[in-house]
Amino acid sequence: MKRMLPSGIFSLLILVFLAGYGPLRSVCDLPEILVTRTDDIATGSCTVTSCSLRQAITAANACPGVQTVRIPVGAYILTLSGAFEDANATGDLDITDSVNIVTEGMPVVDGNNADRVFDIKAPAVVQMTGLIIQNGIETWGGGIINWGTLYASKVVVQGNHDRIGGSAAGVYNAGSASFTHSAIVNNVSFEQAGGIQSHGFLRLDNVTISGNQGYGIMNGVGSGVVEVEFSTIANNPGAYEIWNALGPETFRIGNSIVAGHVVDGNCFAPITSTGYNIDTSSLATVFRCGLDEPSDLNEIDPNLLWLGSYGGLTPVRALDIGSPAIDTADPARCFGSDQRGVLRPYGPACDRGAFELNDINPNPNATVTPTATPPGTPAPATKEPYDMDGDGYPDGKDCNDKDPNVHPGAVETPDDKVDSNCNGADDK
Numbered sequence: 001m002k003r004m005l006p007s008g009i010f011s012l013l014i015l016v017f018l019a020g021y022g023p024l025r026s027v028c029d030l031p032e033i034l035v036t037r038t039d040d041i042a043t044g045s046c047t048v049t050s051c052s053l054r055q056a057i058t059a060a061n062a063c064p065g066v067q068t069v070r071i072p073v074g075a076y077i078l079t080l081s082g083a084f085e086d087a088n089a090t091g092d093l094d095i096t097d098s099v100n101i102v103t104e105g106m107p108v109v110d111g112n113n114a115d116r117v118f119d120i121k122a123p124a125v126v127q128m129t130g131l132i133i134q135n136g137i138e139t140w141g142g143g144i145i146n147w148g149t150l151y152a153s154k155v156v157v158q159g160n161h162d163r164i165g166g167s168a169a170g171v172y173n174a175g176s177a178s179f180t181h182s183a184i185v186n187n188v189s190f191e192q193a194g195g196i197q198s199h200g201f202l203r204l205d206n207v208t209i210s211g212n213q214g215y216g217i218m219n220g221v222g223s224g225v226v227e228v229e230f231s232t233i234a235n236n237p238g239a240y241e242i243w244n245a246l247g248p249e250t251f252r253i254g255n256s257i258v259a260g261h262v263v264d265g266n267c268f269a270p271i272t273s274t275g276y277n278i279d280t281s282s283l284a285t286v287f288r289c290g291l292d293e294p295s296d297l298n299e300i301d302p303n304l305l306w307l308g309s310y311g312g313l314t315p316v317r318a319l320d321i322g323s324p325a326i327d328t329a330d331p332a333r334c335f336g337s338d339q340r341g342v343l344r345p346y347g348p349a350c351d352r353g354a355f356e357l358n359d360i361n362p363n364p365n366a367t368v369t370p371t372a373t374p375p376g377t378p379a380p381a382t383k384e385p386y387d388m389d390g391d392g393y394p395d396g397k398d399c400n401d402k403d404p405n406v407h408p409g410a411v412e413t414p415d416d417k418v419d420s421n422c423n424g425a426d427d428k
Helices: 006-020 052-061
Strands: 067-073 074-075 094-095 099-103 108-110 118-119 125-134 137-140 144-146 149-158 162-166 171-173 174-183 189-199 201-210 213-219 225-230 233-234 242-244 251-254 257-259 304-308 318-321
Touching: 052 094, 052 099, 067 225, 144 149, 149 213, 162 174, 171 174, 174 189, 201 213, 201 318, 213 225, 233 318
Parallel strands: 067 099, 074 108, 094 118, 099 125, 108 125, 118 144, 125 149, 137 162, 144 171, 149 174, 162 189, 171 189, 174 201, 189 213, 201 225, 201 233, 213 242, 225 251, 233 257
Antiparallel strands: 304 318
16 A cells, blocks of 8 residues: 655655755745645745645745645645635635646645635646545636636546526636546536536546536637547536537537436537447437437437446446446547546447446445545535435436426326336337
């Protein structure tokens, strides 16, 4: 088992390392800025023995060049209230200069339901790995708002909200953002995108977007371009899984699963398929995704299980035994690993979506918590499953979670063109 150095020992090693390089002029001289305390402190400067996360971000903003901030496992709750300032003094963490955020374990950065969590300003280039971002709230982007360039890997954005009249509870992207091996789940929007709203460039690779109240993804007006590969967008209880305001050529998707809105359709407007997708939309609705490559599977149930860790660090929708997604992805793009880090292919071919079925037995009761939660961590503000129409069947089990008369076991009216009992057909 990999052992992590205690923060005090790590700091001592940094001091020893610097001994051969003359006196330490500032924290900018360190090879990386180590966060050593979990409380939210803004005043004063970072030292090798006392540095809060907010102080570390402030130091990285001020230091020349690209800094590295290391965050040990723990719960970092943003308690300094005060929104609408961009100097990183209160409220959200304002990043104004390029920085690499690395972690030990999966630390939790919690917005305390007072402000958003991260505000990335242009032209900053931010790389973050291994982080849980939760309980943020703001008009645009409760978890993250990005105006610069963001590369996020093994990141969980969960339990964030937008404000009434706003949009994008989880992530608001107005720059360039790339998420890999990550999950954006259980965020709540009052009006628009529960998961991600993007007006810039967005790439998702091995990502799960599920359980968000509102659209899963919204490609908004402007110059938005979205690329999705080996991802699962499912059971986001809003009007659609995907809301694409621009032409179909601006939203490209391949080897992925779009599921949840069978009767009403998963996509507000057509998107472009690069092949090997699954769309559960009924062929009778005009709001299907328009995935028309020969390798695409339309009006097909992918047999997804509930959100869980399934041996990984980030929550994912596992494939049940017998899923049509198993071993049917594009052989030419079958490489790398799934969202959890399981090498692809596991078996004769890759699986569609963010999950590669392996020897870990899928467990429908698997925990949503990606890793052992540090003591004192507030619970995410929302949880799965969500029963939007109140008929006792949550969205993952209900083929139309907007109509309480439609659910498994409901009385079927013959030839009414409605699958009332969710058996996949209009019984005669």
